[in-house]
Amino acid sequence: MHVELLFWDGCPSHPRALADLRAAMADLGLDPSTIAIREIDTHELATREGFVGSPTIRIDGVDVQPTEEEPYGLACRVYHRRDGRVSPTPDPADLRDALRTATAHTTTLQTDPTRRR
Amino acid sequence: MTVAIGASAPTFALPDTEGTMHTPGDATATVVVFTCNHCPYALAWHDRIIALAHDYAARGARVLAINSNDATRYPRDSIEAMRTRVQGGEFDDVPYLRDEFQEVAHAYAAETTPDVFVLDAAGLLRYRGAPDADYEDPSQRAAYLRDALDAILDGRDPELTQTPPVGCSIKWLQ
Numbered sequence: 001m002h003v004e005l006l007f008w009d010g011c012p013s014h015p016r017a018l019a020d021l022r023a024a025m026a027d028l029g030l031d032p033s034t035i036a037i038r039e040i041d042t043h044e045l046a047t048r049e050g051f052v053g054s055p056t057i058r059i060d061g062v063d064v065q066p067t068e069e070e071p072y073g074l075a076c077r078v079y080h081r082r083d084g085r086v087s088p089t090p091d092p093a094d095l096r097d098a099l100r101t102a103t104a105h106t107t108t109l110q111t112d113p114t115r116r117r
Numbered sequence: 118m119t120v121a122i123g124a125s126a127p128t129f130a131l132p133d134t135e136g137t138m139h140t141p142g143d144a145t146a147t148v149v150v151f152t153c154n155h156c157p158y159a160l161a162w163h164d165r166i167i168a169l170a171h172d173y174a175a176r177g178a179r180v181l182a183i184n185s186n187d188a189t190r191y192p193r194d195s196i197e198a199m200r201t202r203v204q205g206g207e208f209d210d211v212p213y214l215r216d217e218f219q220e221v222a223h224a225y226a227a228e229t230t231p232d233v234f235v236l237d238a239a240g241l242l243r244y245r246g247a248p249d250a251d252y253e254d255p256s257q258r259a260a261y262l263r264d265a266l267d268a269i270l271d272g273r274d275p276e277l278t279q280t281p282p283v284g285c286s287i288k289w290l291q
Contacts, residue, residue, distance in 0.1 A: 010286045013157070043190075075191065076285040078157040087253060088157035 004036040008054035011076035013088035017055040024095040053077025064098040119226040122278045126242045127224035131214035134200040139212045145177035146269045149234040151227040155193040158284035159230040161252040165259040183214045185222035186288040229284035235265040246280030
């Protein structure tokens with residue numbers, strides 16, 4: 001499983017998001033030290049990476065809270081907690097669910113090679 | 118240069134989303150909030166600030182919200198996007214002002230959205246910083262601002278005069 005956190009240093013949200021992500025991985029028995037952390041520091045790189053704001057967390061390339069409406073660029077990202085509140089970071093429950101989904105998918109591929117594409 | 122607590126805050130005249138000009142005068146206290154349309158910190162605190170404006174209006178205090186972000190690089194901060202929010206009722210009676218050339222943000226040395234400045238009736242800066250201690254906790258109710266307003270309106274000095282502003286950086290023109 002490939003877990004990555006993309007951030008822009010102009011937004012103060014990523015330390016909190018990284019702490020939440022590390023805690024979620026530890027809760028599920030995954031190794032938080034495997035998180036790939038990458039800085040996005042130009043609009044050009046943001047566009048190339050499909051970066052819609054800081055922080056962005058992807059698990060096997062899938063955004064933990066996909067969005068199609070946000071433009072690419074250097075900005076703080078808006079998330080919504082499960083109770084509807086706006087937040088600069090994803091809901092920890094969403095992080096755990098995304099990690100569980102990816103773990104189950106990985107396990108399925110490993111135990112049933114016919115499902116591998 | 119940062120405006121010192123107790124010093125005269127810069128005066129200004131800025132248009133709201135319909136072109137009406139607003140200044141910080143003629144109020145028992147004025148809360149100047151630098152904010153924007155897309156910052157999660159500004160959005161998380163928004164309802165608390167609007168509620169505060171409603172709660173203190175009867176005592177003659179007013180809130181002015183200012184968007185100074187570069188709308189060229191950040192189109193979600195355009196005057197049209199501001200107007201959409203106002204017409205959608207998100208600002209209640211709080212004027213949402215456009216600081217197109219960022220002169221007011223520079224004059225106040227605003228850093229983030231939100232960054233809040235509370236002025237007394239004489240235009241002296243009495244508090245600057247975050248609305249309260251936790252953007253994630255609506256029960257905080259913009260307590261720093263309420264405490265400052267209560268003190269000003271009661272003729273006292275606010276106990277807390279400055280906290281670090283918390284939020285997204287102001288998107289300066291390049």
